[in-house]
Amino acid sequence: MVRKISLAVTVSLLLAHTPHAFASSDMEDCTWSDDTCLLKGAPVLAPDNDSRDNLLRLLSEAKSFALPVQPMPADITRSRDFYFAYHPQWDDVSPQSTSADAAPIEDKALAEQLAALQIDPAAMSADNGEQENRFVSNNTESVSQFFAALLADGALTPEQRHTLAQARVALLSGATSEQVSASLAALPAGAPALYKAYLDAAARFYEGDYAGAAQGFSALVKSDSPWLAETAQYMLMRTALNKSSQQSTGEYGDFDVTRVSHDDVVQAQNAAQAYLQRWSQGHYADSARGMLRRINWYLQAWPQLAERYEQAFQHAASPQALRGLVTEYDNVFGMQFYEHPLTEAFPEASLVSFIELLRALRLNSDNKPVLTQDALNTSKPAFEKGGKLPLWRNLQLNLWMATGNYAAVLQEVAPAQTLPAHDILVFSEQVIYGEALMAQQQWPAARDFWLRLLKLSQDNEQQQYVQAKLAATLVYMGDTAAVFAPDSAVTSLRYRSRVLKTQASPELLRQQATKGPNSEERTIALHTLLVRDLTENRFGDWLNDKKLTSAITPPVTGEAFDDVNLSIFDWNGDTTEPGYVCQSLNETVTALSKNAKDPHALNCLGEFFRTTRTQVDLWKESAGNGVLEAAISRKEPFGQSDRQRYYQRIIASPKAEPEDKSYALYRAIMCYAPSGANDCGGEEVDKLKRKGWFTQLKTQYPGSPWAQKLKYYW
Incomplete structure (x- = not known):
């Protein structure tokens, strides 16, 4: 279908049915993954922070990615607009336009293909806006890649390329499998017939005829055409995966992962693994790995899914790609562990384990965290194995704070003499120390500590956060x-x-x-x-x-x-x-x-x-x-x-x-x-008293405009 499935498409495929984010209790919010929506949590790793904030801050620091943080006012002594929460005005900012360099190149390549295939550019004007589920790849990018395959195939005549290209354009506009077949009926056997079979299978896929699509793609997996063989194998995975969720709508129209077809998901998993085994660096390799996350989600294979996210986070190549992954992650893991938090680390995913165990430190209705000391101790070997003991230490400090063991915090942490410019774990630990002093009402000591931390910090966010503590x-x-x-x-x-x-x-x-x-x-x-x-x-x-x-x-x-x-x-x-x-x-x-x-x-x-x-x-x-x-x-x-x-x-x-x-x-x-x-x-004054006022007004001042105007006493 396409040469490279982008991260945005992968995320869209993965989250086609997912609900709102489960990171925090905020109901009023901008779309977190939008460029104009900035981080609204405190610049620390804390249970009460939005889980997406915690994760993005930690990951971005490790990759030296710039964070989408609120700008510092020119003069903080004259502005009240710097604070650690959602800013309503973020919704009013126009989204940033995409790079001016990338789009024209894509348009130019497509224009050259249309000219070579003698296709009227006006035929490409179909509405291909926001698409979901199986339709997400029926776009001009996938059309362009099909054109490229036609132009690279020396076994096709110009007339055959033109006819096949017209059929693909018609499919972009919503043509049915019958219409596509009719338009290609005169094509001879050989190479044209293989592309005809592919277009028929693709049309059936977009119609939701997954059995017909699977049959068509299966016949093309051993094709001599490299593009057809690879694309067909990839589409077998997508076909099985989309088929698996046909009956997944819950009672209230929401997606219910427990309703997916297990057999179809396993079939999708086998197809994805077969694709990656043969084309580990193929056109759709990134997308296939993304689909394996969705497959693990459907199978409720949480340890395996955690490991896949751990790997995906490490390979995120840009701040926006990382942000998309964090959004995807929180929708999947947040939905699963929001009400029933994880209490034991995943063996091969210490970073994911940290985020979920931090979520488990939020206080419940009994003002207690779900995570216990015994459970945290049990998880320590997983963090040791992953070389992430500082993360476990942060969990321990936060657990002591959540359970009122402030003395343990003060004994374990020493006030810093210096503060790294970018080390959220170190800064978080210092903040916990200051909060422990406050919890013990050691006010002079807390005041002196916050003053010293303010002088040590080199970061605007940190300084504003500490100023609130000091005040x-x-x-x-x-x-x-x-x-x-x-x-x-x-x-x-x-x-x-x-x-x-x-x-x-x-x-x-x-x-x-x-x-x-x-x-x-x-x-x-x-x-x-x-x-x-x-x-x-x-x-x-x-x-x-x-x-x-x-x-x-x-x-x-x-x-x-x-x-x-x-x-x-x-x-x-x-x-x-x-x-x-x-x-x-x-x-x-x-x-x-x-x-x-x-x-x-x-x-x-x-x-x-x-x-x-x-x-x-x-x-x-x-x-x-x-x-x-x-x-x-x-x-x-x-x-x-x-x-x-x-x-x-x-x-x-x-x-x-x-x-x-x-x-x-x-x-x-x-x-x-x-x-x-x-x-x-x-x-509040009770209704009997109000009735007395009403009666007094009506009887003692019947001629007043107010007695005449008033008809009720509510």
Whole structure:
């Protein structure tokens, strides 16, 4: 069919029925193998990392391949976009075009063949986009290789070549075996008849007539034509393999490997081995080896399959080829071992064993790893045999961490004096040591360790990862101010922003709003401060703090900082509910600074929060910050509005005017519209209480527009 089956075709053939990747629990994700989708895991070998990340990092380092990692911002002190998680914008990047050098050569060769065979190029315009299963090789590349075989065969006349070429082009466009046979009926015996038999077998293969295809290809295996003989043997393997999965569709339309035909898979295995024995360096040798992985998968021959992947990883010649293999591997092994992880190493595949045993160290619902110490000890000889004891050591350290044996980690690992530029195992070991210090709450020691590791590291990813650990340590030890010291090693604006929003005192926020290193940080600090002034009833402070805007020249704007937009505090009251008039936020807060119980001003403050949705936004930058998120977590986060509290205060006030009280009753009930869930903040109020508000509004203020407008109390 084709001279060389590419890795992309091999992967497509192998994974025609496979489900989504089983590497991690993320549901929102870009297509991992796309060029525009970058590594989203931490730069360590860890159980919680995506298995594909772990594998690609380890393999790429060994091959000195460049990793598809996120770019470092030009100034990390002004950007919050470097973090260890999926970035939604990766989906918006246009895929990189293929090399400008390769495609024209292929097109030129095909054009020359078409001219030599007197075939109209327009006939090659059939739609051959995304193809799956048996159709994957019915493409212009395989047509070109058939043309090459015709042109190289001196036993054919020009007219015979033309007729055979036309039939192959028709097959590209979906011609049936009957149509192909009819178009070739006038060809004589001899060499033309052999190509005719091949085209008939190929047509039957694409139609799903595997018995007819097998019969046709079998008759050509001993052909005097080298191309026909080799291609027929290869196609016997593909025919049996595709036949084996005809009944493999599961109950819900998914692929069920247990439903494949064992006899057909064995037949495919024999055909593949026969091909490789005769043509070990043949046109389809790489594809045949790839198909043997699929065959081992179908046979559930996991040790043999692990060994094949180990070999394939070693022979991957490019970063993209390696990435495709990693994707393929994770779909196959991930599907098998995601819910029931491997607990014993494969004898001849220590690298695969490492990835799967690392997966087995993820904590289950009982907060325990599946892998036990006894099982890990049993696997040690396999790693010794493969010369991969450092991988086993990493598993041991991670197992001690997973089971709380932090003392063992601290005894086994020594803090590094130097750090290689590219050695993920060494760096991972150092990180585990620091995490053990944190687990034992040795905060000063952990702080000093992370500072030293930061100085040793020569890698941007590593440095940002350690910065998050350092920031978390400082928060845990109660030294939040150290994050913002002039000589602080925590320079990432993302991490500093997380601490400002969740841990900083009003005094520290004022400090950073006026003396922060740049407009970005000053804007974040001031926005957080102003929101907290309002939600914590510091109305006089708000009036003074708002003046600090003048110290920021100018405040940052744009999508990247829309969670801290200072212009929101210029609210003029125009967006309130029609029929209820409010003045500007500045005038509203001025009234509250004089009387914090002012009913009208409280309603208007509620309108500000309702119409602008202003809060200290903890969602926008929450992903990919590691242990820092645990360190800054609060049961009741700062800066979250509670409009319901305003309404309840007004409802209970004997001095509230009817206009204000009726509106507060209306809005308090509307907090639960239409779902019945509270949308105003604060504690949930039961339905009986809401019914009471509804009754009060309808009976005490029947003439108000709010009583007339409201029909339910949800």
